[in-house]
Amino acid sequence: MPDTMTPEQRSHIMSCIHSNDTKPEVLVRSYLFRLGFRFRKHDRRLPGKPDVVLPRYRTVIFINGCFWHAHEGCANYRLPRTNTEWWRQKLARNVARDQSHREELTRQGWHVITIWECELTRARRAETLAGLARRIVAGGNAPPPRGLAQE
Ligand SMILES: [Zn+2]
Numbered sequence: 001m002p003d004t005m006t007p008e009q010r011s012h013i014m015s016c017i018h019s020n021d022t023k024p025e026v027l028v029r030s031y032l033f034r035l036g037f038r039f040r041k042h043d044r045r046l047p048g049k050p051d052v053v054l055p056r057y058r059t060v061i062f063i064n065g066c067f068w069h070a071h072e073g074c075a076n077y078r079l080p081r082t083n084t085e086w087w088r089q090k091l092a093r094n095v096a097r098d099q100s101h102r103e104e105l106t107r108q109g110w111h112v113i114t115i116w117e118c119e120l121t122r123a124r125r126a127e128t129l130a131g132l133a134r135r136i137v138a139g140g141n142a143p144p145p146r147g148l149a150q151e
Pocket residue numbers: 066071074075076077116117118119
């Protein structure tokens with residue numbers, strides 16, 4: 001880690017890497033920003049208000065909670081035992097909405113990447129984030145950002 005950082009910056013980065021309760025979105029954005037990616041957040045002009053929008057790479061990223069977006073086959077996605085049918089329908093609507101947002105974005109020429117909360121646990125985060133950076137660059141016509149080119 002370079003010595004040019006302030007203690008605050010250092011501690012912020014360390015907490016992103018080591019903390020378990022950092023919000024998934026913050027984790028992803030901090031990582032991308034450090035690599036030199038520049039992006040918009042929650043762009044309301046786009047279907048589904050994507051969490052991260054990278055115009056240079058024509059890529060949008062959704063960072064999905066496993067429960068609310070019904071991550072199929074994931075241990076974090078279990079229907080509640082009470083009001084099960086109500087929950088099933090509610091979450092099915094979320095899934096359908098996600099699907100239509102992805103389709104509309106694809107029609108508009110965006111690459112759509114979905115990251116699940118369970119892919120950002122301490123154990124899996126490093127691999128997930130590295131893979132994400134590669135996918136962003138692979139999808140666009142722009143060169144990789146400075147931080148990635150140096151890796
Ligand atoms: Zn999951």
